[in-house]
Amino acid sequence: MDTQKHPDNPDVMLVFGITSVGHRVIIHVTDYLPYTFHPVPSWFSFEDIPDLMNRTNARVGFNAVHCIDLLEAEMYPSQRPIQILKITATGARSLEKIRDVLCSGGLRFDDYYFTKEDRNVESSIDDIFSFVYDCEAMFGVLIRAGMYHELPAEQKVSNSQLEYITRSKDLVPLGRQADTAWRIFSFSIKTTLVDNNPLLSYTQHAVIQIAVMVARKGEPDPYLGVIFGFK
Structure with a gap:
């Protein structure tokens, strides 16, 4: 699954996969709302x-913010939790x-200016990864019966045998026991701390290694290992 x-409407997520009988399929998910922290x-x-x-909508020029949630994030066990906004677009x-707007320094709230220096790692997570995480789609998904319809040929974006349209709330995760062709065996990201700032900002903390191992279902050992190094 990918x-x-x-390509023409970034508000629509495309989920690629293969059905249980071997047909290639693309699911157009239309209602997913991305967010940032x-x-x-x-x-x-x-x-x-x-x-x-x-204020944010006024700076953007239209109603870009769907909702804002105020959360607490514990960066380190020995430190007090920090407040963080989950801003859903x-x-x-x-x-x-x-x-x-949040990175420009032009948004002021009382005496506080939002700037890119305040951002943390979660601020830059791509909404594709957020979608996969929120839908628990790592191991595949099912669509609830009757909650989708097939796209006509003129609306298709590929040569896949099947293309359906549905909503994210109608996707059912298959879970770890799904009969998938492959799955991620492990995933690791290492960072280097350059100061005592509790906010792990990508502008201040360089990612030095990303490692991925892939295993075929049913085999005891991974067949692929990749390490990316950054400086």
């Missing part, structure tokens, strides 16, 4: 969220605009 954005000062409260939404284009 996932990517629609951004840390905020400790004095920021739930009562500030509506005002922040209005109305679509992929909206998310790009929101990220631009």
Whole structure:
């Protein structure tokens, strides 16, 4: 299974796969709302969220923010949790605009300016990975019966035998016991700390290694290992 954005409409996620009888299929998922994270000062409260939404939408120029949730994130066990915003956008284009506003330094809330220096690792996670995580789609998905329809030939984006359209809430994860052709055996990301900033910002902490091992289902040992090094 693979996932990517629609070539003509980035608000649509395309899920590629093979059916149980061997047919190649693409699922057009139309309702997934991407999101990003951004840390905020400790004095920021739930009562500030509506005002922040209005200011962000005003800076973007349209209603780009669908909702904002105030969460706590524990970066290190020995340190106090930090406050972080989960900002859900109305679509992929909206998310790009929101990220631009948060990084520009032009969005002010009281005496606090949102800048790219405040961002953390979660701020830059691609919405494709968020989609796979939220839908628990790593090991494959099923579509609930009657909750999809086949696309006509003129709306297809590939030469796959089947293309369906559905909603993300109608995707059912198959789980770890799914009869998939392959699965990720392990995944590791190593970072280098360059200061004592508890926010792991990609602008301050370089990713030095990403390692992936792939195993065929039913085989005891992985057949593929890849390590990417960055500096």
